[in-house]
Amino acid sequence: MPYPENKEFTTILAKIDAWLGKGLPFAVYRKPKQEKVTAVFQGNDVLHKTIDFEDEGFVFAPFDLKDNAILIQPDELLTGTFKTESQVGKNMIEISESGKETHINLVRKGISEIEKGHLKKVVLSRKMEVEFATSPVKIFQSLLNHYTNAFCYLFHHPKVGTWCGATPETLVEIKDKQLRTMSLAATLPFQGDKKPMWGLKEIEEQRMVSDYIQERLGPAMEELHIGQTESVRAGNLWHLRSEVTGVLSSGNAIKKVITALHPTPAVCGIPTQAAKSFILENENYERSFYTGFLGELNLSKVGETALFVNLRCMELQGKTAAIFVGGGITSASQPESEWIETQNKSRTMLNIL
Ligand SMILES: C=C(O[C@H]1C=CC=C(C(=O)O)[C@@H]1O)C(=O)O
Numbered sequence: 001m002p003y004p005e006n007k008e009f010t011t012i013l014a015k016i017d018a019w020l021g022k023g024l025p026f027a028v029y030r031k032p033k034q035e036k037v038t039a040v041f042q043g044n045d046v047l048h049k050t051i052d053f054e055d056e057g058f059v060f061a062p063f064d065l066k067d068n069a070i071l072i073q074p075d076e077l078l079t080g081t082f083k084t085e086s087q088v089g090k091n092m093i094e095i096s097e098s099g100k101e102t103h104i105n106l107v108r109k110g111i112s113e114i115e116k117g118h119l120k121k122v123v124l125s126r127k128m129e130v131e132f133a134t135s136p137v138k139i140f141q142s143l144l145n146h147y148t149n150a151f152c153y154l155f156h157h158p159k160v161g162t163w164c165g166a167t168p169e170t171l172v173e174i175k176d177k178q179l180r181t182m183s184l185a186a187t188l189p190f191q192g193d194k195k196p197m198w199g200l201k202e203i204e205e206q207r208m209v210s211d212y213i214q215e216r217l218g219p220a221m222e223e224l225h226i227g228q229t230e231s232v233r234a235g236n237l238w239h240l241r242s243e244v245t246g247v248l249s250s251g252n253a254i255k256k257v258i259t260a261l262h263p264t265p266a267v268c269g270i271p272t273q274a275a276k277s278f279i280l281e282n283e284n285y286e287r288s289f290y291t292g293f294l295g296e297l298n299l300s301k302v303g304e305t306a307l308f309v310n311l312r313c314m315e316l317q318g319k320t321a322a323i324f325v326g327g328g329i330t331s332a333s334q335p336e337s338e339w340i341e342t343q344n345k346s347r348t349m350l351n352i353l
Pocket residue numbers: 123125169184185186187239265266267311312324325326327328329345
């Protein structure tokens with residue numbers, strides 16, 4: 001819950017409620033490990049798109065960029081602070097096993113494509129629907145309280161829908177030619193004090209993402225440094241991550257950087273095009289904005305961008321939440337374990353509903 005003295009944050013929450021009531025677009029978010037909350041309100045319900053990512057506002061891009069990215073125009077920009085009260089971990093929720101056979105068959109098909117040599121890695125996902133009884137504003141507050149390390153957001157556009165999430169993955173942050181991104185992959189459940197024990201499958205899976213970033217971003221950079229791999233906590237999960245930093249060479253527009261990185265092998269696969277085609281043909285549901293990206297474009301200063309990959313997210317429709325979860329499949333994947341991994345990932349959203 002917000003601290004009573006933080007009037008700015010309370011004003012943001014009241015305005016979100018009003019904007020939802022009027023059916024007007026907005027996005028509200030907090031970057032990882034920060035207390036500052038920013039809200040972007042658009043004054044009409046026009047569906048704006050951004051093609052070159054040079055506009056000013058909040059961008060909400062789908063997995064498949066042929067359906068252009070949505071832009072919320074910053075007709076009004078509000079900021080406030082939110083101090084986390086407690087990080088309560090509720091891991092005991094029972095999760096429905098519905099969809100298990102379909103997902104396992106999909107994973108088997110992915111492994112078979114890898115064995116035939118058509119793919120090296122593919123990220124396969126599914127959507128699960130649950131009923132909920134709370135409001136988007138309460139959900140957003142709960143996200144802020146539970147996931148201090150994540151980029152937490154609530155997005156609404158009457159012509160697009162209502163989405164929220166707490167993602168651990170940065171797509172790219174750029175400030176004065178300084179670029180920051182990350183190579184994130186592999187998952188293990190968080191179990192109290194126990195250190196995660198990574199196997200070869202996970203190490204290899206994350207290394208593929210680092211190699212991809214090096215290969216795709218290298219030509220656009222004056223310098224590129226991939227840091228040491230470390231275990232990072234994301235709610236009830238562990239991931240492997242390497243921080244990537246560098247300096248962009250002159251003349252490289254933001255669009256070039258975005259299209260070099262998106263979709264990363266953390267959400268699509270290797271080779272990118274073959275993995276993307278496999279996903280679009282076989283997943284049997286539409287990812288829409290899950291595994292797309294979102295964040296601020298030129299909001300604080302021209303040329304300053306902070307984009308995050310849309311993971312650990314859900315779409316709210318009336319009293320139903322559609323939760324999206326997936327996992328990286330390699331030749332070493334076990335279908336049953338991949339199913340359990342998606343079940344564990346769904347807890348990030350289930351815990352706050
Ligand atoms: C695709 C998802 O996670 C990605 C990010 C981190 C670890 C992942 C993994 O272990 O497979 C995925 O690549 C998801 O959360 O739906």
